[in-house]
Amino acid sequence: GQSLEQPSEVTAVEGAIVQINCTYQTSGFYGLSWYQQHDGGAPTFLSYNALDGLEETGRFSSFLSRSDSYGYLLLQELQMKDSASYFCAVSKGDKIIFGKGTRLHILP
């Protein structure tokens, strides 16, 4: 089967750095993506790793290690607006397979 595992919830302080991990049991996928979803909103693309290593996009970075079946999303300089759910996802064929999501709580 195919599965992506993420922590269900993470709590961090405004201004800090937080890392959200994703481990997966799937193969033959094109890349690992991260999406942000605010309550009641649509998933919004954040980052994509086609190759192993680190991708940086502003305050957000994402990492992939295919040999370890592992990736993470790193959020720096946390802001209150970053409070949302974050999903890792793999692109397989034409579809995206999503993890169950990590709810990020940010404390002032």
Place this chain on the structure above:
Amino acid sequence: EPEVTQTPSHQVTQMGQEVILRCVPISNHLYFYWYRQILGQKVEFLVSFYNNEISEKSEIFDDQFSVERPDGSNFTLKIRSTKLEDSAMYFCASHGHAQETQYFGPGTRLLVL
């Protein structure tokens, strides 16, 4: 910036009724998708559509579901006889070229009573 739009934003229906959810993908996109998200759960792939035909579908997408691109702009999802468990948020997504980032619409919240 172009965006995917969906109508209606909310739909309430009686069990057994047919519903049609509508999407207008970004105009030059070629690949179209439907996903659903039951409240509090993950986003689940339903179906992908390319070149006027279904390219892939999940086990959720049974005979009760169908998709159509009736004209050059709309992409619809029809549920023929709704069940209580069809209550969910339904997202449409599109992209232009293979393996590109998918852009999601705002979703239609479907409630089946």
